[in-house]
Amino acid sequence: MRLGIIGLPQSGKTTLFNALTRGNAPTGMSAGKLEVHTAVVDVPDERVDRLSGLFTPKKTTYAKVTYADIAGLDGSRSKEGISGTLLNQLTQMDGLIHVVRVFDDENVPHVSGSIDPARDIKIMDDEFILNDLIAVERKLDRLREEKTKGGGRDKTTVGYETSLFERLKHSLDDENLLRDIELSTEEEKALSGFGLLSRKPVVVVLNLSESQSAPTIAYEHKRSRVVPVYSKLEMEISQLSPQDASDFLAEYHIEEPSLNKMIRISYELLGLESFFTGGKDEVRAWTIHQGALAPEAAGEIHTDMQKGFIRAEVVTYEDLISLGGFAEARMKGKLRLEGKDYIVKDGDILTIRFNL
Ligand SMILES: Nc1nc2c(ncn2[C@@H]2O[C@H](COP(=O)(O)OP(=O)(O)O)[C@@H](O)[C@H]2O)c(=O)[nH]1
Ligand SMILES: [Mg+2]
Structure with missing residues (x-):
């Protein structure tokens, strides 16, 4: 992050x-x-400290x-x-x-000569809106060119992007922050890499x-x-x-302290969460998007684990700490086997089984 x-x-x-x-x-x-x-x-996280206490790994x-x-x-x-x-x-x-x-x-x-926080917030927001407007208009110009010239990407894609960017332009013309508009996952994807500041x-x-x-x-x-x-x-x-x-x-x-608060709030705003891996060698925290599936989480650790993903052994942080280890969790039936469609939850401890 x-x-x-x-x-x-x-x-x-x-x-x-x-x-x-x-x-x-x-x-x-x-x-x-x-x-x-x-x-x-x-990222300060006392769960990592507790897990480290449990596994006494070489590395945390x-x-x-x-x-x-x-x-x-x-x-x-x-x-x-x-x-x-x-x-x-x-x-x-x-x-x-x-x-x-x-x-x-x-x-x-x-x-600006005086203390006025609301004014200063607006100064920056307006600067971002203006900048996004310039970027969006440039993109629309390129899309128009692409449409007339033809031969490039297929018409549907160009049309789709054009209507999306026109929507953004309307919103910016009305001096709205792009943060405030609702976009579908597909639209969000089309914008990724575009880096719009007011979003x-x-x-x-x-x-x-x-x-x-x-x-x-x-x-x-x-x-x-x-x-x-x-x-x-x-x-x-x-x-x-x-x-x-x-x-x-x-x-x-x-x-x-802000040190902790800023990170916690940023995780919330960005829709991020943590999962953990643990063992004798290393206890480690990983960051993923809320709603990420087990193979994506595996991919954070290593691309091979995502490609060759078979299943994940999952135990919640609370169960692992209260039961005292993987073996105990397994005996109590708290170590679950999850497949490709499993949505990873904040605090899950994962062991990925994979095959190359
Ligand atoms: N009195 C007071 N001074 C501050 C505070 N925060 C920053 N400053 C001072 O304001 C000046 C500018 O701070 P700085 O962090 O360099 O601002 P920047 O230009 O935004 O990076 C420095 O002299 C700081 O010591 C504060 O909360 N109270
Ligand atoms: Mg400075």
């Missing part, structure tokens, strides 16, 4: 990035030009999330859209974390100072969440030892 941290200059992107990755990238440097920091972090591997702190968007709404390199960075992301400034600090000038799931982070409480922001969109975060405080906390960090969190009444 790749999550891009975006927002206006000086909104606190790098501060949040540091909080989420326990990093120390320089903050307060923003000049509004393209600059990207990336870091890969483990958590699922991974990549954070990219992407500076360069300034809400300038250029006619040509977002520039190539920056756009390229953005389209690669599975989801976006939009940092919006709420904190007040006279030493940190605001690019990407978004966590809006209201970046607060320690003394502030979160303002109420009405932001009713699909695949979107608004989350208040004390980025600067959390960046400081992220640099502490675990014991000091939990004392601090308690003192400031922060129930769950």
Whole structure:
């Protein structure tokens, strides 16, 4: 999972990035030009810790999330859209974390001269809508050309794409985020790889100072969440030892550090879940889409396992932990044999049987 941290200059992107990755990238440097920091972090999951305690494996591997702190968007709404390199960075992301400034600090000038989170959210949304409109119009031009020239792909496909992109265009013309429109699985598939920005799931982070409480922001969109975060405080906390960090969190009444919260919310928004594999060699967490079938899950582990998939032995996390192992689970009839049509559930522990 790749999550891009975006927002206006000086909104606190790098501060949040540091909080989420326990990093120390320089903050307060923003000049509004393209600059990207990336870091890969483990997805904290206490189920992995418990499984590791059960199997005592040689190796324990958590699922991974990549954070990219992407500076360069300034809400300038250029006619040509977002520039190539920056756009390229953005389209690669599975989801976006939009940092919006709420904190007040006279030493940190605001690019728009005042603190207004709702305005800043709209600046970025409008920029994305405009950019998507440019991309969609270009695509429609190409489709028209393809239709007149002929000889390329078959007419039905071209017609199908044309009506889909026309629908997108109407929606964008009305200044709607593409996140809000309902698409069939087939349409979704036709759009994959297109990287439309206003369709990407978004966590809006209201970046607060320690003394502030979160303002109420009405932001009713699909695949979107608004989350208040004390980025600067959390960046400081992220640099502490675990014991000091939990004392601090308690003192400031922060129930769950953003480190964990952001990942949990992103999994929800992106429709992701985890399954596990376990044994003497390795306990490992894997990420899949909700609704993935057993062979797809197997394919996450290795393409050979998907190709040669025979069946999966499945036990739930709760059963495995309470019964104490695969052998015990089998004796109690809790180790199921599942075939190609099995929909993997969050927390399943899978052993794939395959044949090459
Ligand atoms: N007072 C205060 N300052 C903050 C907060 N978050 C970020 N800053 C400061 O705002 C400035 C810009 O932050 P930075 O993370 O570099 O913003 P970026 O340009 O979006 O990457 C830095 O001087 C930060 O220390 C906050 O919650 N409170
Ligand atoms: Mg920065």
